[in-house]
Structures are given as structure tokens and as C-alpha cells.
Amino acid sequence: MLRSLWSGVSGLKAEQEAMDVVGNNVANVNTIGFKKGRITFVDVLSQTMAAATGPEGDIGGKNAAQIGLGVTVGAINNIFSQGSLQSTSKITDLAIQGDGFFIVSDDGGKTYRYTRAGDFSFDAKGNLVNPEGFIVQGWMANDETHKINTAASIENIVVPQDKTVPAGETKNITIKANLNGGDKIEEMAPAHGDVDSDGKKVEPDDMAVLFDVNGEALNLGKELATFADANSSFSITKTNNGIYDVNGNQINLSSNATLSMVIKYNISPSTTSTAYITLSYSKFSTLGNLASNLTKQASAAFGSQVIKFYTTSDGEIKASITANATSTQTITIGGINTTGDLNSYFKHALINLEGGEGQTATLSRNGTQSRTSLTFLSKPGDVIALSYDNGANYYSYIYSTNPQNSSEFRTLQDLVNDINSDIGWGTATIDPQTGEIVIKNNDPNNNHTIGKVYSNNIKFATIMGTLSGLVNSGSTVTSQPFEAAVHVTSIDVYDSLGNKHTVTFTFRKTGYDKSTGYTTWTWTASVPQPGVVSNDSGIVKFDQTGKLVYLSSPLAITVDWKNGTAKQVINLHFGDIGTFDGLTQFSLPSQTTAQSQDGYPGGSLQRIMINQDGVIIGIFSNGKSYPLAQVALAKFANNEGLMKEGESMYSETANSGAPLIGTAGTGGRGTFAPSHLEMSNVDLAQSFTNMIIYERAFQANSRSITTSDQMIQELLNLKR
Incomplete structure (x- = not known):
């Protein structure tokens, strides 16, 4: 009977320890990242009353006779099942979905602790810490390349709140635009002779691609007379x-x-x-x-x-x-x-x-x-007939793609040169500000009259028709303006110090090749003074479908901003030859559809975000975002072998195995859920059920003790 007393005592002790485990679980039902405990029982060594014997002759075998000596706790395990995720509004909160542990340290990485609780924040020095002040471990990005080397050793994650990034010099400009290839335009500029409105020497405009003041094409050169x-x-x-x-x-x-x-x-x-x-x-x-x-x-x-x-x-x-x-x-x-x-x-x-x-x-x-x-x-074909003696004698000038004499012209400058070879009493020039042909009477003694203008091209005749009439000595007469199709677009770029500058590109329709059907546009780049651009012009050509077929090289400009920075080479990207992915020439209004450049000013850190790979991304005041660090994850061969250290942290033991450190989502490690926390995996319903079971077991063990006591009492009563 004494054995039954001690068995009951062992049962009481075991059930009490079970209540300790379930009580701890219930106490931590709201602890972030808590993993519940589970207790298992084993019986104590039994006392053998008779050994087992095997069958012999006509006598069968007998089983051993054993009496158990009670129960004891076999193991108390931590159950690392996934806890539910709770959404938060805090950017630095992290939850792990799957296997793995955050790594934290309070001694600069000499020793590590491991936790599933991801309620982190930045301290005054920019350390990413848990509530106990342990610094989260991971990898820092290179400040120049913004690359993260996850093959390196882990270190404290530190993101100073006053972090800045230097300016990025613009190295590339990309422009996508349609240049109006139709006979009606809205965006135009005065036609060029041999100089532009700034007095700069330029290639004269081919008259085959010029327009009148209403934006309607002259369409010279359709036939060659x-x-x-x-x-x-x-x-x-x-x-x-x-x-x-x-x-x-x-x-x-x-x-x-x-x-x-x-x-x-x-x-x-x-x-x-x-x-x-x-x-x-x-x-x-x-x-x-x-x-x-x-x-x-x-x-x-x-x-x-x-x-x-x-x-x-x-x-x-x-x-x-x-x-x-x-x-x-x-x-x-x-x-x-x-x-x-x-x-x-x-x-x-x-x-x-x-x-x-x-x-x-x-x-x-x-x-x-x-x-x-x-x-x-x-x-x-296209001919203009002019008389400089009030209609007595006419001089006719033919549009030609390859002028050979003073009766042929291709550009507006050619036509003016032809007029000057015949007029005698005056000079013809091109007003670069208006695109008008201006004829001045240089005869000090006589007035002269320009006769009626004839041309098979009505628009051409209309433009030139205003030259007709009396030209007094020393006075001038002008044609109507000749206009060129242009498209102007500007983009802001940055020098090596982060200063912003504007580069303006002017695309100008300058020629048409009847033999190939190709239309030529020139581009020029300009910057505000005192900046100077070299390699500032080039040529693009389109076929009859509006597809880009030629780009002159080199397709780059060099800018000296005259502000102490080095000369800056900027590559230009207008699209690929033989495609419609950049510049196009359709019969649609000229417009820039997309443009970009890769420069930026210096910037200061405005806010951070963390992605599911644990990469901490900094968003700066210049609109740029860069990786700053990446949170590491540790994986163990035996999570249950970890030693609880309190404050929701664990330490490595001989039975847990060494930590395998890497990035989220690799090597069996889980992924991160930003702005979430992992809740305790304690199941209250199960815990309360276990409480009832343990309580009833405790009561039963108590009854076995009192029953044994009564039996002993009865035995004592036999003596009376």
C-alpha cells in the first residue's frame, strides 16, 4: 500500500507540473512570437514481483508480474507551429511566415540571440532594435553601389535618420516623340537661310518641306520641271x-x-x-x-x-x-x-x-x-517667275533636287541667291526672325517695280506675291513668311553637383529625298547661357511609313555648364533603327510622348519601407529609392533544442545545431510579412481542455492517496 501512496504522490507532482506548463501558455496568450509548451509523461521503473518464464514441457509460459511505481515528466517541448499574423500600421514591424528566427545582439555581434518577435524600431542612432535594445542583425548596402552582399558576415543594422545620397550626373536622355509628317502643322518656326535667328551658321531649309503661315505645306518637288x-x-x-x-x-x-x-x-x-x-x-x-x-x-x-x-x-x-x-x-x-x-x-x-x-x-x-x-x-513642276522691270522681262526659277545653275534652286537660300544674280538694282536677303524674303532697292536714283508673280504652285505664288509692286529707292518689300515644321521639347538634367539645368531639343524638318522617299529632320540641342553645347546637332530620317531609318552619329552632346563642374557627356536615345519605339513621323500633331533622364540631385532620407525579402529601402527627397540594408534569418536543424532566454528570445544549444544564416525565402527559410506581427500560437480552447484533464487527474491521484490511507487505517483498526 505504500507503493500506491508514492505513486499517487508522483501523479500529483506530474499533474502540478502540467498545470505549470499550461498556465504559462495561457499567461503568454498575447505575447508576440511566443511558442507554446507541451508536457509529456512517462511511467517510473516498475517493481518486478515475478519474472517472466517461457513454455517448458507441458507447462506454458508465464508473464512477468510488475507493479508500477508512479509517473514522471518525460519532456517539456516548445511547439514552433506558425502563429497567426496581425496587421499593424508600423513600418518596422516584421513577422516571419515559415521557419526561421530574427537574429539580435547586444554586444556588437559577439553573441547572438534568436527571436520570432518582430516588433522592431529605430533608436536615436538609427539602430534597428527590439524592445530590449538588442540590435537586429543583417547586411548593410554599399553606399556607392547600393548593392547588398549577403555572402558577407552579418552586422548591426544601422540606418541614420540624417542619411543623404549624393547627386547623380545625367548620362543618358531618352526621348520618344512623333514629328508631324503631314501637310498641315501647328508647331512651326521661321524658315532658315544660311543663318538662324541667333546669327549662327546653319544648313538652309529645303523648300520641298516648307509651309505657309497657315501651316499648310507648299509641297514643292512633287514633280521636277x-x-x-x-x-x-x-x-x-x-x-x-x-x-x-x-x-x-x-x-x-x-x-x-x-x-x-x-x-x-x-x-x-x-x-x-x-x-x-x-x-x-x-x-x-x-x-x-x-x-x-x-x-x-x-x-x-x-x-x-x-x-x-x-x-x-x-x-x-x-x-x-x-x-x-x-x-x-x-x-x-x-x-x-x-x-x-x-x-x-x-x-x-x-x-x-x-x-x-x-x-x-x-x-x-x-x-x-x-x-x-x-x-x-x-x-x-514647281517654278516661280519674277520680273524686276514691271513685267517687261521675266526670270523663272525651277525647284530642283540638284541645282546646277542660277535658274534652279533647292533651298530658300538658293532662291535668294538666284534672285540676286538677276535683279541688278537691289539685293535679296532672308529675314532670320520671320522667314521672309526681303528685297531692297539699292538704286539711289530710281524707283523700281516688281511685276506680277507667277507659279504653278498657288501657295508658293501667294507667299511670293507680296513682293509685287513699287519699290522706292532705299526701301524694301517682303514676301510672306516661309515656315518650317519644328517640334521643341525640353528636359531637366543634373550636373555632378546636382545642379539642375534645362536642355532644349529642337527637331526641324529640313529635307525630302524623292528617290528614297526618306524625310530628313535635324535636331539641335541648346542650353541657357553661360552653358555651351558641342556636338549639338544631328540628323534623323524616316521612311514613308513614318519609321525611323537613320540616325547620325555620334548620338551624344557635350555640355560645359561653366559653373566649375567638369564637361558632361550625355548620350541621346531616340529609338532603334527600323522600329517605331522612339521617334516616329506620322501625320499627327508633333508631340513628345515620353522622355527620361538618369540624373538626379542630392537627397536626404524621408522614409523607409521593408519588403518581404527583408530589404530595408530608403526613399529620399530627390525621388530616388535605394536598398539600405537587409534583415537576416537564422534556421536551425532542431528548433526545439533552443534554450529560452526570456523576453521572447532563444539561444543556441548543442542540440539545436548551429544556425544557418541567410536571406528570407531561401534554404527553407520563411519570408517576411512587413507591417505585421506574429501572435502567440497558444490555443486557449485546447489549453482550457488540458486544464480540466490535469485537474481531474490531480483529483484522481488525490483519491488514490486517501484510499490507500483508509486501507492502512483499517489495517491498524484490526489490532483493537
Whole structure:
């Protein structure tokens, strides 16, 4: 019976220890990162009353007879099951999802403690600490490269709140934009001659890509005209060897067409000889025939060649008074008429010889000695016809992609140069501020008149038409402005000290190659004074689909800001050749769709954030964000072998194994839940159930003791 007493005592002791474990669990039900304990019991060595015997002969075997001596605690284990996560609003709170422990130290990393409680904060020196002041361990980022070397040894995580980052010099600019390739633009600038509005030498604008003040394309160069020569024949149909007037109209004559003209030879105030000339088509099937037959009939009528007709290199019929006429004699041309002349284009081209429809023109040795017809063309195209003597003589200039003489032009500067070669009494210039052609009368003694302007291109004629009229001595006349398609975009960049500067890019449509169908734009870069840009211009080309097909090199600018910083090279990225991923040329308004640069000013730390890998990211006042540190995780082979140190911390033991330190999410380690805390994994329902079980077990053990006591009492009572 004494054995039963002591067995009951062992039971009472064991159940009391069980209540200690469950009581501790319940006490820590709200402890962050707490892991509940679990107790297990084992029986004590039993007393053997009879040994077991095996079967022998006819006698069977017998089992051993043993009486147990009670119970004892076999183990008290920590259960490291996952606790539930509670969201918080604190940036530095961390919870671990999965296996692993935070590493903390209070002696600079000489010894480590391990915890699942992630309620961290920064102290006054920027140390990331737990509530007990232990510093969280991890890896710090390199201040220059902002890289984290997780292969290095762990150290205290320290993020000073006054941390700053230096400025980053701009090394690259990327621009994505559409440059309007259509015939109607909104963004434009004065056309260029050989200098821009700042007086800087520039490449003159190709007139094929210029616009009027309304932003409508002139569309020069769609067809390339050629002057008619003396042997060019008039076409009866519209298909063979056609001749065209200066307005681009094809001249069509029937086979019975005629030309008539009245020429008067004013021999003296009282004597006039008149030649009534009529020519059939066979007499003017070429311009050369026309000129020679007019000369012959006039000479036959006057008995002398006092007037001569001939062709010019500009495709005109020219009438000149000859030396056979004296200085007092005059020649009058009038009465020009045609038959068989469809739409009268032939007549209208010749009518200038008489000064206009229904007019007469007089030639004299002392005054106007010659007159020209308007220009005849063997191929239609873009021509401008100008007269510097009130319409008596016309000079025609043809747009050409490859000008060879003073009658051809490609750029606005070419046209001005051609005018200067013919005008005689004045000079033509381009106003770089307005894109207008300006003609000044340099003749100190005489006023001059510019005649009506002709062109097959109506917009071209309209722009140049304002030159017509009287030009007084010393005064000027101007055309309307010629405009170029441009697109201007600006971007802020940073020098090595973090100073902000503005770089402005101007894209300008400057040329069109009819043979390839490529359109050329030039770009120029500029900066405010006193800064200076070198390598400040280049060329981009687009095909007929608006795709980028060419970029001149090097595609970089060099800027000297003149502020003590070194010269800065900035690479430009306008897109890849053969793609639509950068610059494009569609028939849409010019606009910059995206631009970026990689520079930035210096900045101070504004706030931090932590991601699920435990990387602490600093967000700075310059808009930049960089990794500052990374929290380390330790993993053990046997978590239950860790020694509790209090304050929710553990230490390594021989049975836990050495810690395997690494980053979250690798090597079986869990991940972080930022702004969360892991709650205790204590289950109150289970704990209360265990309390009932332990209480009943305690009561039962008590009853075994009192029962044994009563049995002993009865035994004592036998003596009475």
C-alpha cells in the first residue's frame, strides 16, 4: 500500500507540473512570437514481483508480474507551429511566415540571440532594435553601389535618420516623340537661310518641306520641271512631247491652230509701219520655229530687222529692238490672238509680250529694249517667275533636287541667291526672325517695280506675291513668311553637383529625298547661357511609313555648364533603327510622348519601407529609392533544442545545431510579412481542455492517496 501512496504522490507532482506548463501558455496568450509548451509523461521503473518464464514441457509460459511505481515528466517541448499574423500600421514591424528566427545582439555581434518577435524600431542612432535594445542583425548596402552582399558576415543594422545620397550626373536622355509628317502643322518656326535667328551658321531649309503661315505645306518637288528648249514641239494630244505654261497647264493646239500678232514700227511721229502677222501651226511647231518665223515676217514687213524674236535658256520667247532702229524709233507689240488653242494657255503664255490682255507694249532704244513671254516648260513642276522691270522681262526659277545653275534652286537660300544674280538694282536677303524674303532697292536714283508673280504652285505664288509692286529707292518689300515644321521639347538634367539645368531639343524638318522617299529632320540641342553645347546637332530620317531609318552619329552632346563642374557627356536615345519605339513621323500633331533622364540631385532620407525579402529601402527627397540594408534569418536543424532566454528570445544549444544564416525565402527559410506581427500560437480552447484533464487527474491521484490511507487505517483498526 505504500507503493500506491508514492505513486499517487508522483501523479500529483506530474499533474502540478502540467498545470505549470499550461498556465504559462495561457499567461503568454498575447505575447508576440511566443511558442507554446507541451508536457509529456512517462511511467517510473516498475517493481518486478515475478519474472517472466517461457513454455517448458507441458507447462506454458508465464508473464512477468510488475507493479508500477508512479509517473514522471518525460519532456517539456516548445511547439514552433506558425502563429497567426496581425496587421499593424508600423513600418518596422516584421513577422516571419515559415521557419526561421530574427537574429539580435547586444554586444556588437559577439553573441547572438534568436527571436520570432518582430516588433522592431529605430533608436536615436538609427539602430534597428527590439524592445530590449538588442540590435537586429543583417547586411548593410554599399553606399556607392547600393548593392547588398549577403555572402558577407552579418552586422548591426544601422540606418541614420540624417542619411543623404549624393547627386547623380545625367548620362543618358531618352526621348520618344512623333514629328508631324503631314501637310498641315501647328508647331512651326521661321524658315532658315544660311543663318538662324541667333546669327549662327546653319544648313538652309529645303523648300520641298516648307509651309505657309497657315501651316499648310507648299509641297514643292512633287514633280521636277524643266525649261522648254527651242526645239520643243507643241503637243496636239496630252501625251507626247507636251509643253506647259508657267502655271503648270499643258498647252494643247489643234493641227489648224493659228497665231496672230500686230507689230507697229514707229519710224517717226508721223510715220508708222504695221506688220499684221498670222502664223499657222506648221510655222510654230517648236519654240525655235515660232521665234524665227515671227522675226522673218516682221522683217519682211518693215524691210529691215528692227525687231528680233528668239528663245532664252529659261524657256521664254524674247522680243528685242535691234540696232537697226534709231534711238527715237519704237516698236509696239499688240493684238496677240490664237485659234485652235484649247483653254487659251498658249495665248496666255505669250500675252506678256504685249503687256497683258488687250494691252500693247512698246520697245525703244532709250527705254525698255526687250520683253519676254512667260516661261514655257517641257515638264511641269514647281517654278516661280519674277520680273524686276514691271513685267517687261521675266526670270523663272525651277525647284530642283540638284541645282546646277542660277535658274534652279533647292533651298530658300538658293532662291535668294538666284534672285540676286538677276535683279541688278537691289539685293535679296532672308529675314532670320520671320522667314521672309526681303528685297531692297539699292538704286539711289530710281524707283523700281516688281511685276506680277507667277507659279504653278498657288501657295508658293501667294507667299511670293507680296513682293509685287513699287519699290522706292532705299526701301524694301517682303514676301510672306516661309515656315518650317519644328517640334521643341525640353528636359531637366543634373550636373555632378546636382545642379539642375534645362536642355532644349529642337527637331526641324529640313529635307525630302524623292528617290528614297526618306524625310530628313535635324535636331539641335541648346542650353541657357553661360552653358555651351558641342556636338549639338544631328540628323534623323524616316521612311514613308513614318519609321525611323537613320540616325547620325555620334548620338551624344557635350555640355560645359561653366559653373566649375567638369564637361558632361550625355548620350541621346531616340529609338532603334527600323522600329517605331522612339521617334516616329506620322501625320499627327508633333508631340513628345515620353522622355527620361538618369540624373538626379542630392537627397536626404524621408522614409523607409521593408519588403518581404527583408530589404530595408530608403526613399529620399530627390525621388530616388535605394536598398539600405537587409534583415537576416537564422534556421536551425532542431528548433526545439533552443534554450529560452526570456523576453521572447532563444539561444543556441548543442542540440539545436548551429544556425544557418541567410536571406528570407531561401534554404527553407520563411519570408517576411512587413507591417505585421506574429501572435502567440497558444490555443486557449485546447489549453482550457488540458486544464480540466490535469485537474481531474490531480483529483484522481488525490483519491488514490486517501484510499490507500483508509486501507492502512483499517489495517491498524484490526489490532483493537
